Amino acid sequence: MLSTSNPESAVLKSNTAALKRFQGVRATTETLAAGLSDADATVQSMPDASPMKWHLAHTSWFFEEFVVAPERGETARFDPEFSYLFNSYYDGVGDRHDRGSRGLLTRPALERILDYRQHVTSHMEELITAGNQRALNLLPLGLAHEEQHQELALTDILHLFAQNPLRPAYRHAKPLAYDTLSGSNAWVKFEGGVMPLGYDGPDFHFDCEAPSHDVIVHPFELASRTVTNSEWMTFMSAGGYNTPAYWLSDGFAACQANGWTAPLYWFEQDGAWWSQTLRGAQPVDPDAPVHHISYYEADAYACFAKARLPTEAEWEFAATDKLVQGNFLESGRLRPAPQPTRKNEISALFGDVWEWTASPFVPYPGFRPEDGTIGEYNGKFMSNVIVLKGGSCVTPKDHVRASYRNFFHPDKRWQFSGLRLAR
């Protein structure tokens, strides 16, 4: 969440800039929902995923709950029942609708949710324009929060469409023309040393990225690019999914219990591997990064490749001074792209796929969540989850940075998660 020492980020230095950014993020969310039917936006395909309608509403609820209602009174709420329906997990706010039952809410309809968005947007626009401090203070967090849900909305709709035997496309069903840029992987050496891990500077960051603190990074090597689909097929052919020696004990148990034999969404057709993508069913692109794999699979692959996953500190060490650029949501590709390999150069740290690290998500020394309900943001998830770095092809570009700590349980596969080797 927004650190108290810097209530206003540099990018939001004027109310006008704040308003413009607010409107931009809100509009993007609605653009992502365009083209979906009421039914598409309602159904929940598994407890981890949420319906598009819920994402649209919850990101509005966040501003209503923490800004509009406190500033303009309870009567300014669009509908008093929405607080119960669209709270996600903030116990401090009160009871909430069961997570696994989000898909049973055929009412309110999509159209009404869009009205709700407009209602909250209008209030917020007025408050921002008027320089309301609560609105401006919460804005960076609220927009970062909404961007997180933009990515989740896409991974969730992909999961839903993947359950449909008709294999609908979310966008552009036409096959991509694939590049074949990817050469063989190269190892890039890093000397390591004492480095500041995390971020607590003036720009927006989540609470869990702070405080910045010194850690010792021992010498290591990092792969110049992420592991590709074609490399993954080699692992599969070599019996990787059936060889317990490559796997963590919990990982192999998960592999067997879930019957994993390939990345999520892969299926065989006429002797070739295809996968369900946001562009519908498409042939697997051999040179593109593998994605939709769990941490357990990533770790098993690393063992198979006689390497390991990088720690969060190593990854962040390598990312120092790198610009955040790559294949993000804005490209419209909606799929990872083959990554160029250049000698002694790390490519594509940002974008394409979230990279599993070897690091459990733990608090940094001196970490303290904000007081109050808003403090329920990250700290309470600091168990059993693993840090991922770098953002993916469905992450908004402005959302991510080197210190950004994404996290998921090690058996989760429905995000655009891949891996880069270290040793």
Next chain:
Amino acid sequence: MLSTSNPESAVLKSNTAALKRFQGVRATTETLAAGLSDADATVQSMPDASPMKWHLAHTSWFFEEFVVAPERGETARFDPEFSYLFNSYYDGVGDRHDRGSRGLLTRPALERILDYRQHVTSHMEELITAGNQRALNLLPLGLAHEEQHQELALTDILHLFAQNPLRPAYRHAKPLAYDTLSGSNAWVKFEGGVMPLGYDGPDFHFDCEAPSHDVIVHPFELASRTVTNSEWMTFMSAGGYNTPAYWLSDGFAACQANGWTAPLYWFEQDGAWWSQTLRGAQPVDPDAPVHHISYYEADAYACFAKARLPTEAEWEFAATDKLVQGNFLESGRLRPAPQPTRKNEISALFGDVWEWTASPFVPYPGFRPEDGTIGEYNGKFMSNVIVLKGGSCVTPKDHVRASYRNFFHPDKRWQFSGLRLAR
């Protein structure tokens, strides 16, 4: 299914009459779907229930699969993928979509399903008009099948809406003005004797109703009306749900595992009992028949009341020569109504609520299902289910008769199921 010895029922003696009945049943189904959104018609609230879209499509698939495709060729199918999507359980037809995943099909949309209906209806109309024998032969079964799904569609949509904290009404949210006709129950005596159980006459009937065969019915008494909500509240107040002595062993295990403390859909509000109905949340009507109870609850109540449930033969004995009249789907009430009590007279055997009997659903002596896929209709469900008689307030009136054998597992509660005592 349609008995082979009477391929054409009396009611369908002319093609014109057949066409009219066909069109009437098809139109009713569509009327039931009117007013539901694409999302309402898509979501599946539990594996036992199916989405309205699925009911609309499956009842069309039935005619397409067994009449249109055989008569007009595979190219006459609306969409070749629909055979996979909308087969229910006919193993003979081929693979089918997983039952519990019916609610994940956001595509095809409701509108396209309605087009599908029209496509099949048109083909059938032409075939019926032309006197096509396959069409005419299958018609009675196909329409009985569609009527079954009319009832299921309503019980399923009620289940869906009951999961929504907004408690939407399917129709007419306004409270009903309740009658208070119901006097205390009276016992009506029957001498019993040898009776023919079942039906194998010329009119349409399902395969499981035949052959008619003699059974001995011993003297018994039957309650003049079904158990009311107010009587059920007495059972609840007396600790009925917590007293194992009233319950079958499997029943009490189910009661505890599911946390039953009242009929399905009941909830307390400001000290009074309400229930979710097709007309939205409504106060429980004390004089109306209790409904949405399992067989286990019905049996426990009977034990509490020092009585028992009637056997199927006893019920059918009492129904001999009774006209099929009562509170059916056509009344538009969509809820059971208080039943008048008249001395020495059985009232409301038909309509209002399905009445749990004491009889497991077993084949009659000499029962033989039809050859082929169509024979998968009833016989394969003859284990672990209990017979219910009489029809409910959401059953089409023409659908039911004294020999009609409805059946559900003893722990199911989402049908309009109630009970009448015997001793």
Next chain:
Amino acid sequence: MLSTSNPESAVLKSNTAALKRFQGVRATTETLAAGLSDADATVQSMPDASPMKWHLAHTSWFFEEFVVAPERGETARFDPEFSYLFNSYYDGVGDRHDRGSRGLLTRPALERILDYRQHVTSHMEELITAGNQRALNLLPLGLAHEEQHQELALTDILHLFAQNPLRPAYRHAKPLAYDTLSGSNAWVKFEGGVMPLGYDGPDFHFDCEAPSHDVIVHPFELASRTVTNSEWMTFMSAGGYNTPAYWLSDGFAACQANGWTAPLYWFEQDGAWWSQTLRGAQPVDPDAPVHHISYYEADAYACFAKARLPTEAEWEFAATDKLVQGNFLESGRLRPAPQPTRKNEISALFGDVWEWTASPFVPYPGFRPEDGTIGEYNGKFMSNVIVLKGGSCVTPKDHVRASYRNFFHPDKRWQFSGLRLAR
């Protein structure tokens, strides 16, 4: 339970005879436990099964609870904690130890349980000798109860040993010399008619066997012998376990969920079928009756064989005037034996294997369980279970009769259950 109209069975007409029978049954139970270690007698291999120690104790608890304590006072109990530990399901008696946790009671040790038995036996001997009415009245039921547990103790120990990769033998590990008497099956015709079903005469019988009442039995044919292992192998070879058309819907679901591909305890070794028996691992005897199959399997086989299972009334009709003789516990064989086939003659109705009928276990017209706790004997199990007839190779011969109604859930396989065809 003991019918109130005949408190004293003919066989127990003198106290001396009663004492002798009591001592005989008690001694048999202990003989069955001989040779088992403390550990063998303690472990519970599944919730349906109970440890030998528990059978030994519970059958003593029954006499202590219903005779010794009421007659001689609470201080006459061997150990006050045993009432909690060894009650099976009598809710009227008070709390009881969780059924699935019976195997966690490593204390009291086997030796102490045998002391408990002796303690109860001594008290009972004194009461019987003294002509105590409560003792004499309960004796027939108490001994029938103990005989039921004799059979269960053997089926439970077989289940336990079958889980052990060492495949221990309960008795006589040496292979049996098999007879090959069995010819092909013949159909025997019965004209049917009105018959009295059940028994309420002067001899001991359980409450559920009464009242005797007239039923109509329609003409039928019954197989001269039960289905053999070799016939079962034909079913297996024909893909019986993979063909849904043969199965009840619930049955095929159970088949797939449990991965059934052969009767319980069968395994392949060097290309031949073996099974775990009470005599250890033994080759499957092709001519002996198939056993350790569920009702669902029996019903599927009958469908495959274009026949059906007999109803309880048909079976009992065929058994009228037949002597109870066959391969029972007393033979010491501990396995079913090949059954001779003679023209127009039903063989081996009794002994060898319990025969699944087509009849759910329902109360007979006028059935009323005894008042009080003892009435919890049969009535509360009258749902979801199927009647089996005739007794098995581990049933005590005196225990069974034509009207005897054994019952198990249709998916249970750990009893010596087989089938005989009807049509």
Next chain:
Amino acid sequence: MLSTSNPESAVLKSNTAALKRFQGVRATTETLAAGLSDADATVQSMPDASPMKWHLAHTSWFFEEFVVAPERGETARFDPEFSYLFNSYYDGVGDRHDRGSRGLLTRPALERILDYRQHVTSHMEELITAGNQRALNLLPLGLAHEEQHQELALTDILHLFAQNPLRPAYRHAKPLAYDTLSGSNAWVKFEGGVMPLGYDGPDFHFDCEAPSHDVIVHPFELASRTVTNSEWMTFMSAGGYNTPAYWLSDGFAACQANGWTAPLYWFEQDGAWWSQTLRGAQPVDPDAPVHHISYYEADAYACFAKARLPTEAEWEFAATDKLVQGNFLESGRLRPAPQPTRKNEISALFGDVWEWTASPFVPYPGFRPEDGTIGEYNGKFMSNVIVLKGGSCVTPKDHVRASYRNFFHPDKRWQFSGLRLAR
């Protein structure tokens, strides 16, 4: 496992010393089993626990598999079936018996397992005496392995006895006279700095303790003693188990799913808290350390106390130069004891209870498991588990050291696990 750079630990510098230590550890294991019946030693009370018989056999299998069979040939094995039965999780060795079914092995009996132990012990004694290098090389690991199972055997037998309503005592049922030494907790300050974490010196250590590597420890404070039972009761009275704000998200889910309201084995009796201990049911000792709590509970308590758990590095920093002394297995107390509080002094880091740290169990930089099957020791468990430090009242004193890394899943409660606060 044994580091390759120091195949022979200092303590085992002569064959005679090695033999003596071998004999001592083996004898201790057998002493722990003394007094248990065959049944006590056979039953498995949950999948996480193993029967004493299994511990006795598996620790022998380890020496047989990795020393006796390779050195003396397959014929030197006691029984060829034991390899399958008593392998724990070494996939490299071959198939193994299902972990959750260990308690079904009533055969081989305890006596035969003790013979097996003697057989393996004799072979090992001969090999050690003869200076066999494979035997001597494996000895440190084999004995550390056996000591781990000594502790597990006691925690497993406690779990078994806790399921028994008779609440048997493993040893000494008489209540302990409790000390009341414990004053209020004090905070001890540490400046931190760069420290070497882990151990790779000449003495025996597990593979996961190496390599030693520099880490930065930031300034911190550590509680002078562990949290006591009386402090825990305060947490309970304050609604700690019902307040989600104190809990990790996964933790509160586990708390609710399992119905936790107190530490494992606690129960109320006549208004006081008791717990099942190795000495039978005993009153909870208010001044003794709380134990049998999960990581989730420890973390929630720390949040409630406005503190946190120490990291592994902080704990090890505080333990630098501390002697390993305290309440271990050798004291025979079998329960944690109240810990003295002295100003500015950390007490009882070792013994009494394993202390949950805040650190997930991850490999140290440069960690590499041994080649071959023996390398399956620790590395494959490095996911989802949390490090515990210091040993408990049932850990052999020689087994533990500052660098020792014990680990369990965060929801496990059956070890002697407690907590010490940090901030």
